Amino acid sequence: MEKRRDWATPVLFAITVMLSLTVAAIIHVARGGEGIGPFAVADQVSSSTRQVNTPYVCWDGNGAGSLTRCPDPRGQDGLTWVFPGYDGAARQGRCGMSETGSRDLFVECSISWHGQQVYVHYAFWSDWHTGEKKYTALGSTPLIAQRSDGAMSLSWRPRRMPTPHGAASWVAAQMVEGHGWSSAAYAGDDDVARDALEEFGEIRDLRQWRGLPR
Numbered sequence: 576m577e578k579r580r581d582w583a584t585p586v587l588f589a590i591t592v593m594l595s596l597t598v599a600a601i602i603h604v605a606r607g608g609e610g611i612g613p614f615a616v617a618d619q620v621s622s623s624t625r626q627v628n629t630p631y632v633c634w635d636g637n638g639a640g641s642l643t644r645c646p647d648p649r650g651q652d653g654l655t656w657v658f659p660g661y662d663g664a665a666r667q668g669r670c671g672m673s674e675t676g677s678r679d680l681f682v683e684c685s686i687s688w689h690g691q692q693v694y695v696h697y698a699f700w701s702d703w704h705t706g707e708k709k710y711t712a713l714g715s716t717p718l719i720a721q722r723s724d725g726a727m728s729l730s731w732r733p734r735r736m737p738t739p740h741g742a743a744s745w746v747a748a749q750m751v752e753g754h755g756w757s758s759a760a761y762a763g764d765d766d767v768a769r770d771a772l773e774e775f776g777e778i779r780d781l782r783q784w785r786g787l788p789r
Contacts (some may be wrong), residue, residue, distance in 0.1 A: 633786040645785035648756075654682060654697050657756045657784075660775035664695050677705055679755075688771060694740050694761040695775045696748075703755040710748040710757070719752070724781040727752040733765035747772045751781070 629638030633645035634656040648657050651672070655661050661684075664670060668686030675681045680699040685692065700706040710731045711717060717729040730749040738744050740761050745768040748759035758776030762768035 630789055631786050632789050634784075638789070639786065642785045647785065649699075651680065651682070654680060654699065654756075657779050658697055658758060658776065659779055660777050661697060664775040677709075684775070686775075688774075689767050691763050691767055692740075692743060693767065693771045694743055695771060696757075696759040696761070697776075698757050698759075700755040700757065703750065703753060706750055706755065706757045710750070710759070713746055713748070717750075722751070722781075726754075726781050728778075733762075733768040735765070749776060749778065751778050754778075754781075 629640055631639045631642050631645065633639050633642075634648050635646070635652060637645070639645050648654070661670075661682075664684040664686055667688065668684050670682055670684040673681050673683050677700070678698045679701050680697075682697045684695045684697075686695065687693070698706065707717070707729060710729075713731060713734050713736060715731050715734045717731050720728050720730070722728050728749060728751055731747060733745045733747040735745050738746065738761055742763045743761040745762050745765045746759060747765075747768040748757060749772060750757040756778060758772060758778065760768045760771035760776060762771055
């Protein structure tokens with residue numbers, strides 16, 4: 576009889592544990608939860624945890640296993656990523672979205688810089704050729720040069736013309752061939768327009784276009 580009790584005790588204990596887990600699962604379901612087994616919890620990893628554990632961070636803040644899984648920059652959040660100098664322009668002046676016309680996105684920043692009122696334009700064109708034609712129509716042929724990331728840059732030297740900004744009549748602009756983002760600077764002096772474009776209109780390296788390693 577002693578041996579029988581020793582054998583029966585762990586069996587009864589196991590049955591009791593299983594009954595407890597079953598009752599707990601039934602209560603969980605009754606309260607609106609999902610019935611899960613004791614080992615299923617390890618599979619319930621939140622999406623935010625998966626993002627934190629990924630080796631890359633996309634421009635929009637989401638994690639990814641590779642940069643090819645990140646989308647191309649779009650919208651106003653994409654604009655602040657593509658143009659590293661945008662934050663500086665926004666700190667020094669006022670920036671706001673305006674009528675887009677043929678552009679899908681257009682933001683103008685008005686700043687006081689080097690003793691002048693300067694306007695910096697940021698835009699996205701769904702067809703990059705449209706932006707290219709607009710700036711070429713300003714009256715200067717773009718200077719084409721290879722960037723360190725291997726892409727070809729298109730830059731338009733300052734050109735004086737009537738603008739909606741009065742005395743800020745010198746305009747300089749730039750794009751990257753094949754991409755729809757452009758930046759331009761309007762100032763009352765050609766050197767100031769050129770310097771403002773360099774300071775606030777830089778277009779991000781294409782190797783960082785979609786994101787960065789974590």
